[in-house]
Amino acid sequence: MTLSIVFNCYNLHQIKMIQLGRDDSMTFVVGDNCIKCKHTDCVEVCPVDCFYEGPNFLVIHPDECIDCALCEPECPIDAIFAEDEIPPGQENFIELNQELAEIWPNISEQKEPLEDADKWNGVPEKIKFLER
Numbered sequence: 001m002t003l004s005i006v007f008n009c010y011n012l013h014q015i016k017m018i019q020l021g022r023d024d025s026m027t028f029v030v031g032d033n034c035i036k037c038k039h040t041d042c043v044e045v046c047p048v049d050c051f052y053e054g055p056n057f058l059v060i061h062p063d064e065c066i067d068c069a070l071c072e073p074e075c076p077i078d079a080i081f082a083e084d085e086i087p088p089g090q091e092n093f094i095e096l097n098q099e100l101a102e103i104w105p106n107i108s109e110q111k112e113p114l115e116d117a118d119k120w121n122g123v124p125e126k127i128k129f130l131e132r
């Protein structure tokens with residue numbers, strides 16, 4: 001059943017990529033605003049469980065992401081971007097997602113956001129608070 005859902009998502013993804021003319025090797029990326037918020041709504045919808053969790057930030061494994069775009073609208077604080085739509089100044093998060101996804105544990109179930117998540121939403125350049 002789960003496999004069938006994954007295959008269906010992958011097929012939909014392929015159709016979408018053809019329609020949009022996008023590079024099939026694209027991935028989605030978690031950006032700066034997730035730091036110190038970590039709502040985790042995103043992990044519930046990922047059909048391939050490619051989110052990885054650190055102390056105060058989540059990342060997406062670029063080699064596992066099938067670019068289905070399901071997670072992007074689920075993030076309540078707009079912290080997820082397609083790789084080619086990452087905001088200026090956050091380009092380093094593409095490499096950061098790859099690096100940390102290799103060492104952090106997988107997360108596939110939603111949990112409570114971090115304390116003070118609302119307070120930190122929208123604070124710029126939270127990269128300095130990233131805990132590894």
Ligand code: SF4
Nearest residue numbers: 034038039040042075
């Ligand atoms: S939903 Fe958004 S803020 Fe929450 S963990 Fe996912 S990317 Fe981070």
Ligand code: SF4
Nearest residue numbers: 046065066068069071
């Ligand atoms: S786009 Fe988001 S939901 Fe889809 S596979 Fe990638 S990380 Fe998972």
